[in-house]
Amino acid sequence: MNRLNVGISIGDINGIGPEIILKTFADSRMTEFCTPVIFANVKLISFFKKQFNLQGINVHGIDDVAKIVEGKINLVNVWSEATEVNFGKEDSKAGEYAIRSLKASVKALKDQAIDVLVTAPIHKKNIQSSTFSFPGHTDFLAQELDGEALMFMVTDSLKVGLITDHVPVKDVSSKITPALIKQKVFKMHDSLVKDFGVRKPKIAVLGINPHSGDDGVIGNEDQEVMIPTLDELRAAGKLVFGPYAADAFFGSGNYKNFDAVLAAYHDQGLIPFKTLSFGEGVNYTAGLSHVRTSPDHGVAYDIAGKGIADESSFKKALFEAISIHRKREEYAALTADVLKKQKRAR
Structure with missing residues (x-):
């Protein structure tokens, strides 16, 4: 099967989101299953690679989703300014970056540049602003996507x-x-x-x-x-x-x-x-109308920046998104065949 383009929103940069994302793709076999597309900033990801001693991960920086390269870890630059990270701290600026990443990834999902979306954890208070007043991912996605x-x-x-x-x-x-x-x-x-x-x-x-x-x-x-x-x-x-x-x-x-x-x-x-x-x-x-998954935990400020976060749930969220997308395709194909048979029988 063709690799799916899996969009990934960065989540709260002061939490464990960036760490579990990078740890997931430290296993080079992951790009055999999908083409990851992370929505963040190249310099920010370089900082996290150094912080967590994951320098062996090669990231392909792009400025447009039209330039996604299959089989590589693509990084869409959503912002260009320098980004300050304060591990374990509530910060509205971190919330702003989380929402910028989320909105860019949802747009790519709606434009079919990515097939599914996996979201890293956000802090519900940090994300509140005059332009975003949802209590979490689910409510925002319900507005943006059909269904x-x-x-x-x-x-x-x-x-x-x-x-x-x-x-x-x-x-x-x-x-x-x-x-x-x-x-x-x-x-x-x-x-x-x-x-x-x-x-x-x-x-x-x-x-x-x-x-x-x-x-x-x-x-x-x-x-x-x-x-x-x-x-x-x-x-x-x-x-x-x-x-x-x-x-x-x-x-x-x-x-x-x-x-x-x-x-x-x-x-x-x-x-x-x-x-x-x-x-x-x-x-x-x-x-x-589109598939979105996320890990079953939050930003985990208490362990952020320590390099001990477990990426298991994020990895499962990624595989679950791919599986659900495939199941939907299979169901659509099976039900379409049934309709065609009925038409031929008439």
Whole structure:
């Protein structure tokens, strides 16, 4: 197969993003699988190569995505000014560079200069400005790319999606509506079929309240909103089960009986996911016209600049992006063939 052009946004330069990117491509075999395209600055990358003793990595600097060279580590110069790095420090300037890199990479994705996008971690406070007011990657990508985003944390054996993602806990119950539940279930089902090759997805949904409300004793949202909506989805043919009490669902191993789990809110889903698979997981933005993945961790200021960051999750995010892109191509080819056969049969 042809190598895919994998776009990479640099993330927060004061965090571990640049380190895990360079460590990933310190293995020369990586360019046999893809053509990496990093969006940053050549001098900045040279600084990180020296900092982490990775001088053997050859980077091909370009000023335009039209000049991407297959099989090389391409570096698109998004800015030209000198860049100061302060490892482990919150800095709005670092946030500005992270967003400049992100916007340039998303434009390249939309222009089809790159096939998929892998984003290094950003700091949600640092990125806030008059021109960027999103709580994270997912919300920005939902605006820029066609479709409806689903935050989907995935490994080979565990997949967890969210009904609400970056929403304060006090607002969660008011945000969960029948329409939103249906939207997320449909997106999860669609992604499992097209992106992961699951023919008949079985989806577990977690309750909103402790013990799924205990028949209204601990809140009535599950009885009034969740249960009737899941009944409708089952009547429509979806293999959707629940709502399950979240406190025992993962510890009992019940999650192993399903292809994916849909959690009501951020920590309800991500705490057990990261407990079970930290460093092995991938954050995938499902439901959009293009594929974007990222590692399952943040900027890790506490170890930034020390050369001890583990690139495993970033590498898995890169391979997952390639795999999902291939699965989408395969699904499109298979369904196109079915349509052609139907036309010929007529």
